[in-house]
Amino acid sequence: MFATGSTWKGYDLMSDVGGIYANAASSHFVLFSRDGVLPYIPITRKQYLDRAIPYVTRYYDELTKKVVQGNEAMPAQFRAPKDEIDKRTALNTKAKNDALKKLQNELEKTTKDGLLEAPAVVRIDPLLMNEGPVFQSEAEGGCMLATENPNYFRKELPKYVPQFFVIELMPGDPQHSNMNFKRIIEENFPIEKLKAMIDK
Structure with a gap:
């Protein structure tokens, strides 16, 4: 994943395309981890x-x-x-x-x-x-x-317990009828509720 230099709700946006095309990629990703510590080094x-x-x-x-x-x-x-x-x-x-x-x-x-x-x-x-x-x-x-990151993952937790989340933000045609639905979800996305599920 590549840093795009952009953010969404204060979180860094990542792309599966690097360089000058990072912001032009069709999808962007946001990583939610425990206490802001990255699961990788x-x-x-x-x-x-x-x-x-x-x-x-x-x-x-x-x-x-x-x-x-x-x-x-x-x-x-x-x-x-x-x-x-x-x-x-x-x-x-x-x-x-x-x-x-x-x-x-x-x-x-x-x-x-x-x-x-x-x-x-x-x-x-x-x-x-x-x-x-x-x-x-x-x-x-x-x-x-x-x-x-060896200091991130808690080995005592069962494997099915999420220790981080990645969400994908997909673009869409601004004229398409589902864009209003997409905008509402993104504006009201319950980030804190998602983060509260980490390690649970």
């Missing part, structure tokens, strides 16, 4: 980089292994020539080294800038690790990575 840049570096190494090593194994599993008459496999392996090795260099450079820069504990806001497009910036602001379409 951001993953830090250090945590992200500590995981990304071995992940990239493993990813490209596995990719290279699959190229070789896949070729060897083919009947002899269909196998790619050794120089073609070597070329693919070299391309994978170069991509891995480029991605690792980029991550190592980002780790050094983040350390130097004192941002190791800053939230990891990353790009979410399908580009590989060796393209584009590692970290990107939410305004530019980056997505903050988060994990469960």
Whole structure:
């Protein structure tokens, strides 16, 4: 979810679309949690980089292994020539080294800038690790990575007891007859009654 920079009844509006399109999204969401404490915490840049570096190494090593194994599993008459496999392996090795260099450079820069504990806001497009910036602001379409807040959830409660709520606010055609109904519900929504149901 992405922050839109807008609020509804004093609560931050979130969107499933980031960047410049966050406010233009078809739906917005509001999170209601216990005492204003969030049920999630951001993953830090250090945590992200500590995981990304071995992940990239493993990813490209596995990719290279699959190229070789896949070729060897083919009947002899269909196998790619050794120089073609070597070329693919070299391309994978170069991509891995480029991605690792980029991550190592980002780790050094983040350390130097004192941002190791800053939230990891990353790009979410399908580009590989060796393209584009590692970290990107939410305004530019980056997505903050988060994990469960271990201090939020009360483990002693039964699983069916709600510990937070998310409501979805959907737009509609202003000329449509149901818009008056929608406006009345939104204006009179019993937020405090909903919040009182948390942990009950």
